[in-house]
Structures are given as structure tokens and as C-alpha cells.
Amino acid sequence: MTYCVGIKVGAGLVFASDSRTNAGVDHVGTYSKMHIFERAGERLFVVLSAGNLATSQAVINALRREFNDPTAAGLHQVRDVFEAADHLGSLSYRIQQEHADALARSGVSAEASFIIGGEVGTTGHDVCLVYPQGNYIAATPETPYLQIGETKYGKPILDRIIATDTSLDDAARCALVSLDSTIRANISVGPPLDLALCEVATRQVARRLTLAADSPLYVGIQQGWNEGLKRAFLALPRFDWEQNPG
Amino acid sequence: MTYCVGIKVGAGLVFASDSRTNAGVDHVGTYSKMHIFERAGERLFVVLSAGNLATSQAVINALRREFNDPTAAGLHQVRDVFEAADHLGSLSYRIQQEHADALARSGVSAEASFIIGGEVGTTGHDVCLVYPQGNYIAATPETPYLQIGETKYGKPILDRIIATDTSLDDAARCALVSLDSTIRANISVGPPLDLALCEVATRQVARRLTLAADSPLYVGIQQGWNEGLKRAFLALPRFDWEQNPG
Numbered sequence: 463m464t465y466c467v468g469i470k471v472g473a474g475l476v477f478a479s480d481s482r483t484n485a486g487v488d489h490v491g492t493y494s495k496m497h498i499f500e501r502a503g504e505r506l507f508v509v510l511s512a513g514n515l516a517t518s519q520a521v522i523n524a525l526r527r528e529f530n531d532p533t534a535a536g537l538h539q540v541r542d543v544f545e546a547a548d549h550l551g552s553l554s555y556r557i558q559q560e561h562a563d564a565l566a567r568s569g570v571s572a573e574a575s576f577i578i579g580g581e582v583g584t585t586g587h588d589v590c591l592v593y594p595q596g597n598y599i600a601a602t603p604e605t606p607y608l609q610i611g612e613t614k615y616g617k618p619i620l621d622r623i624i625a626t627d628t629s630l631d632d633a634a635r636c637a638l639v640s641l642d643s644t645i646r647a648n649i650s651v652g653p654p655l656d657l658a659l660c661e662v663a664t665r666q667v668a669r670r671l672t673l674a675a676d677s678p679l680y681v682g683i684q685q686g687w688n689e690g691l692k693r694a695f696l697a698l699p700r701f702d703w704e705q706n707p708g
Numbered sequence: 709m710t711y712c713v714g715i716k717v718g719a720g721l722v723f724a725s726d727s728r729t730n731a732g733v734d735h736v737g738t739y740s741k742m743h744i745f746e747r748a749g750e751r752l753f754v755v756l757s758a759g760n761l762a763t764s765q766a767v768i769n770a771l772r773r774e775f776n777d778p779t780a781a782g783l784h785q786v787r788d789v790f791e792a793a794d795h796l797g798s799l800s801y802r803i804q805q806e807h808a809d810a811l812a813r814s815g816v817s818a819e820a821s822f823i824i825g826g827e828v829g830t831t832g833h834d835v836c837l838v839y840p841q842g843n844y845i846a847a848t849p850e851t852p853y854l855q856i857g858e859t860k861y862g863k864p865i866l867d868r869i870i871a872t873d874t875s876l877d878d879a880a881r882c883a884l885v886s887l888d889s890t891i892r893a894n895i896s897v898g899p900p901l902d903l904a905l906c907e908v909a910t911r912q913v914a915r916r917l918t919l920a921a922d923s924p925l926y927v928g929i930q931q932g933w934n935e936g937l938k939r940a941f942l943a944l945p946r947f948d949w950e951q952n953p954g
Binding site (some may be wrong): 487597614615617619620621622623631632634635636639646647669671679682685686687688689690691692693694695698699700701702703704 | 793861869880882893903925935938939940941947
């Protein structure tokens with residue numbers, strides 16, 4: 463499994479992902495799922511991937527090849543993030559089809575999902591979720607974050623914290639809490655954690671972190687969150703019978 | 709969907725369930741999923757149900773019919789909670805089979821899952837999860853709670869709070885927080901909430917609550933938890949660049 467989240471706030475974009483891959487419990491590996499495509503100051507894309515690792519690697523490799531070939535269509539010439547999502551979706555669907563029949567005979571899915579976000583020129587910052595079928599949805603002020611992979615455990619804290627006026631740093635911290643909740647609950651999601659913060663209108667990654675399981679910041683957030691939750695729990699209202707025993 | 713949780717601590721058992729049922733988004737109903745079978749001081753069972761409503765109603769009706777018939781096999785004569793789980797599992801599997809083919813032709817699953825817990829004589833208090841296939845697993849000191857239905861959103865708080873030495877009241881409060889997190893995240897889970905607390909060695913329900921969406925206790929727990937989480941979030945460690953701006 464995998465867990466990735468992309469967040470759009472007024473101040474910019476946050477991307478976060480785990481690094482665990484597995485094909486059954488005895489094929490567990492570590493791969494970064496965060497891929498950055500940047501033309502200094504002109505355009506920026508951050509891509510997160512979940513699903514079949516061969517599919518997602520093939521898609522990223524093709525995107526990278528195109529990006530360095532001025533004669534090819536690709537992320538270097540799309541006009542905005544929505545066109546980028548559309549391009550990524552077509553590519554992903556075509557690559558899945560190449561191996562889908564062979565994989566289906568082995569009972570394996572070729573499907574992969576992606577989050578792609580960034581900014582092209584002055585068209586604004588956006589983030590999209592690209593489905594395995596190639597279509598996409600974008601984050602909006604009402605739904606300012608998008609998730610792929612094992613999405614449920616980490617959703618409640620995003621729902622409570624993330625809004626359009628959340629600061630970029632708070633959104634990044636919330637993404638780490640969301641990842642931590644998922645890692646605690648699902649053994650197929652694990653560190654190191656990749657984190658990227660992109661300030662609006664800069665078309666570059668302002669901050670980029672890779673946090674190992676024992677990194678002081680990640681350990682501090684884990685401990686702080688655990689203690690904070692326990693304090694919050696102890697402060698909850700009592701039942702009537704606890705106030706008036708007997 | 710549905711969300712039910714059964715918790716075993718040293719002090720006794722806690723059961724909690726939501727009341728929403730749905731078959732598609734335009735067939736939404738309200739049914740209690742908590743069913744109590746009691747022989748004053750001699751035996752007690754609390755049953756929670758998830759899955760196909762016709763299956764779970766048929767199972768509960770059959771259990772109730774048996775329970776009131778001294779000549780029938782049933783919960784009134786099993787020797788412990790594990791035998792009760794086994795009996796419930798056989799009954800559930802048989803009832804599912806009666807309609808499985810007809811339902812499969814309509815693309816509907818007959819499956820239902822149950823939590824059954826309680827105490828028979830002096831055999832100890834236990835709680836089991838009964839799978840649709842009829843087999844079961846029991847809660848243990850290492851895994852002191854069992855969930856059925858939409859289990860993921862409400863799992864993180866149970867993992868952080870519930871242990872064998874948790875008080876019955878804290879376990880019940882934690883079950884309400886777990887239900888609230890699920891209700892916030894999944895529209896197919898909803899109030900009123902049923903809650904039962906059973907003290908060890910009493911073989912009776914010590915406390916029984918049904919909380920509507922606007923009940924002061926539930927509203928207080930919702931608000932307290934939301935505010936506590938936000939405080940916990942604000943107290944988390946900062947990134948290096950926040951401490952040393954620039």
C-alpha cells in the first residue's frame with residue numbers, strides 16, 4: 463500500500479508521501495513516491511504515486527524522458543496543472559493497458575493513481591488526483607486536499623485542520639500527523655516520509671524534507687501528538703454517573 | 709454501512725454502535741444494531757450487527773425465538789461466550805445461504821458480521837467478532853477491542869487509549885470518540901448512538917445509553933474532542949525554519 467496527500471491552501475501547496483511498497487508481505491521495499499519536475503521559475507510539478515509500482519515507475523520514467531526532450535509532448539509544454547493531469551492520466555492509462563492482460567492472468571492489477579500539483583506561469587497553483595482510468599479531479603476551497611492509497615486513517619485530522627487560510631507550515635505539519643496516523647494503523651505504509659512545500663507564485667519547491675523514522679522532528683511530532691491526544695481525551699466531559707457516583 | 713465496537717477491559721465490557729442503515733443513498737434508515745439477551749444474574753449477551761439488514765434481523769429474530777424456548781438450542785444454554793459466538797456464526801451462515809443465490813443474482817451480498825460479548829456464570833467476560841462465514845475471533849489483552857462495519861476512521865483513537873487497565877467509563881468515552889470520528893468521515897454511519905457498559909462478574913448491563921445527535925453529552929464530547937485536537941495540533945513541534953525564520 464501507500465499513502466500520499468496533496469494539499470492546496472491560499473499560501474501554496476503541500477505534498478507528503480510515505481516510502482513503503484509491498485507485493486505480499488514478503489516483498490516489502492522502500493521507494494520514494496515523490497517526483498519533482500521543475501523549470502526554474504517557469505513551471506513546477508510535484509507528482510505522487512500509488513498502486514502498481516511497475517506502472518508508476520514506467521509513468522514517471524516516461525514523464526522524465528519527455529520533460530528532457532523539447533520535441534516531445536509533455537509536462538514542459540502543458541499550459542496549466544489541469545492539462546498536466548490530463549496528460550499524466552492518458553500516459554498512465556496507456557501504460558496500464560500494455561500489461562493489463564498479462565497481469566490480470568496472474569491476478570494482479572496494473573492500476574496506479576497519482577497526485578499531480580504545481581504551477582505553470584501565472585495560471586495559478588493547483589493539485590489534482592488522477593484516477594487509474596486517466597480522468598482527474600482537482601482540489602477546491604471546499605475540498606482542499608486529495609489523498610491516494612490508504613486514505614482513511616489519516617483523513618479525520620485533515621478534515622479538522624485544513625482550510626484555505628491554513629498556513630503552509632501548518633498544512634505540512636498536518637500532513638505529517640495524517641501520515642503518522644496511517645503508519646500506526648497500517649503496516650503497509652512506512653517511513654521515510656517525503657515532504658515538499660511550494661509557495662504560491664514562486665513555481666519552485668520552497669522546502670523539501672525526507673524524514674527517517676528516527677528523525678528528531680518526526681519523533682517529536684509523534685510524541686507530541688500522542689500526548690496531546692491523551693490530554694484531549696482526559697479533558698472530555700464525564701458521564702452523569704461519574705459526576706454523581708452511586 | 710455501520711460502525712460497531714466491542715471492548716474488553718479488566719473491569720468489564722463496553723459495546724457501542726451507530727444506527728444508520730442504507731441500501732444505496734436513497735434508502736437510508738435508522739435501526740438500532742444493539743441487541744441484549746439477559747437472564748438476570750445468570751447470563752448476559754450483547755450482540756452488535758453489521759452488513760445485510762435482512763440477514764442480521766433474521767439472525768436476531770431467530771436468537772430471540774430460541775432464547776424464549778427452553779426446548780430449543782440457543783444462547784440460553786451455551787456454556788460460555790465462545791460457544792455463543794459459534795452458535796451465532798452457524799445460525800448466521802445458514803440464514804445467509806437461504807437467500808445468497810437470489811441476492812447474488814441482484815448483485816447484493818447476504819453477508820453480515822456480528823460482535824457478541826457477555827458472560828455466562830463464572831466463565832469470565834469475553835467479546836468475539838463473528839465473521840460472515842460463521843467463524844469467530846475473540847478479544848485478548850493484546851487486542852482488547854473488535855470492530856465491524858466501517859472500522860478504519862475510528863481505529864486510531866482506540867489504539868492509543870484502550871488497554872486492559874482502562875476503566876470502563878474511559879473505554880466507553882473512547883468508544884464514543886471512535887464513533888464520532890467515523891460519523892464525521894462517513895455519511896453512511898450516523899446517530900443515535902447505542903452504548904452499553906457491563907461490569908465484570910455481574911452478568912448485567914450496568915449502564916445503557918442511547919445518544920441522539922443533539923444530546924448534551926454527545927455534543928459535549930464532539931466539541932471537547934474537536935477543541936482538544938486543535939490544541940494538540942497547535943502544540944506540536946515547529947519546523948526548523950519556523951524557529952529561525954529567514
